[in-house]
Amino acid sequence: MSGITCDQIRAATLDPGASPRDWTGLPEAAAHVRRCAACQDWLEAFATGEQAWTSVPAGDFTDQVIARTAGLEAVLRDLPRLADMDPGLGFTERVLRATIMKPSPVGWRAGASGAWRALVRRPRFAWEAAYVATLCWVLVFGNPVGAIEWSRSNIGAVARERLGPPVRELRSDLESWRAALKPEPASARGIPAGAQADPAPPVLRAWQAAAEWVRGAATSAAAAFSTAWERIVEWFARVFGEPSTAPTEPPAGPARSS
Amino acid sequence: MDATSDLSTLVERCRAGDALAWEAFVRQVQGRLFALAYSYTGHREDARDLAQEIFVRLYEARGQWPSGGEFLPWLFRVARNRSVDYLRRRSVRRPAVTVDEAEIVELPDPAPGAEAQAIAADRRGLLHTALRGLSAINREIVVLRDVHGLDVKQVASILGIPLGTVKSRASRARVELAERVLALSRGRGDA
Known part of the structure; x- marks a missing residue:
């Protein structure tokens, strides 16, 4: 240990009776400065200012040195106090709201589901849905009266197209069924007219x-x-619409009366 | 448990997604980040906005936080980059050159008495005003080195300038700052 402290070096710098160069020549002070980063910075700053100070008139030199080094010392002492400032009331909550309390992004399904639920919960939803449905109907079909006519003809056409083949098939089945069930006339069974068949058991x-x-x-x-x-x-x-004659015509006549 | 190990623990817990740790982290570093933001903006409300942006950025990147001694330099690097971006975006609204000392809310001073506190607050106001008078790079060096206590290597790394430049500029900036403080003091009749 050299026995020299930082405060002694700074005090020596500020001593108006000593030349700034006198004490730096001391071996103990030099050894201390070699080890002490704070004093190195101090002297570096001192040396930086020294060049400017040499131009100061001799009578004011000591005062200038004192003022500048005292100011520097005070600045270096005060600067760390600026490291912490109060951001004011509510800042922490503001940061937490912007970070941890911020809703996390949800998937599109959950988002759509939530939006739909919120929409349905609205009191006017039924009215709005009816309005939107009517609007869509008008946009798609145009004039409502014309749309009904159009719908009738088209639905009839679709019904004919869809129901025609099965109806024809069903009619064909019915006719064959009727033909199978129709009783054979006696002549067809080889019994002469007016003759009495043998009584059956x-x-x-x-x-x-x-x-x-x-x-x-x-x-x-x-x-x-x-x-x-x-x-x-x-x-x-x-x-x-118009009746579909051919495919939907029911089987005719004689079988109906039998 | 000292402040450093406390911060290291908080950092680890934040990286693991602990919400309570994040809140404690915000409370612990908000003063420092706000002070840093204030040194860039020179305006209290802008500094609050900027500090919040820095916190949001930190929160979004909490999975990539470095651990141990690398955290604080990284934190300052993120804060500095964000501040530069912020000033670039707000270039149309330039920060005030002079600092409204009345708007600086000071932390309670350990010195007892209202007069001592007022003197200390006045002194800090002078320092802020003097800092605003430095060039941008000199101000950054002084703030990072002398205000927040980073070493010259870290300052050089954060600012992306050579080590020697930081050293030489730091010395000149300190002397310049001291001169400005003295000049301001004389101007107010304190000399």
Whole structure:
């Protein structure tokens, strides 16, 4: 240890009776300055100013040195106090709001879901939805009356296009079904007109009667179904457009009366 | 636990996403970052905006915070870059050259008595005004080196200038600052 302290070096610098160069020649002071970064900075700053001070008139030299070094010392002492300033009330909360309390970004699904829920919760949502729906209808279909006409014709066309093939197929099935159920005339079975066929045994007669009844019931049901279908098609044609004659025409005549 | 290890612990916890640690971190460094921001803007409200921007940037990058002794220089580098960006964006509204000393809110001074506190506040106001009179690079060197206590290597790294330049400029800047303070004191009849 040299026994020289920073304060002694600074005091020596500020001593009006000593030349600034006198004390720096002391071995102890030099050893201290070599080890002390603060004093190195101090002397460096002192040396920087020294060149300017040499131009000061001799009578004012000491005063100038004192003023400048005292000012420098005070500045170096005070500067660290500027390192911490109070940002004022509410600053911490402001920073936390901008960082940790900031809502995290959500996925588009969650965002859309939340937006939809918020929209639905609004009291006027039903009115607004009705308005938007009406607006869309008008934009897409134009004049509402024309749109209804257009819709009728188009829906009828779609119905005919979609229902035509299955109706034709169903009619074909019904006709073949009717043909199969229709009782054969006696001549077709080889029995001459006016001749009485051999009486069948009672069990057979009962069976034939039952078969006849079933045949008649089935024919009646088929006719009723056909009539109902015809009415449905006519209703569709009346409501949605021109009746479709060919594909939806019900099977005709003779089978209906049997 | 001293302040440095306390800060290191906070940094580690913040990196791990601890919300409470982030709040404690903000409370611990807000004074320093606000002071640094103030040295750039010279305006209290601008400094608050800038300090908040710095904190938001820090928060967004909290996963990449360096640990240990590298943190503080990195923190100052981020703050300095953000401040330069801020001033560039606000170039149409130049910071005030003179500092309104009345708007500087000082921390409680350890010296007892209202008079001592007033003197200390006045002294700090003078220093701020004198600092504003320095060139931008000299002011940055003085603020980083003498106000915030970074060493010359760190200052050179943050400012991106040679070490020797920092050393020579630091000495000149100090003398210049002292002269400005003396001149301001004389101008106010304190000399």
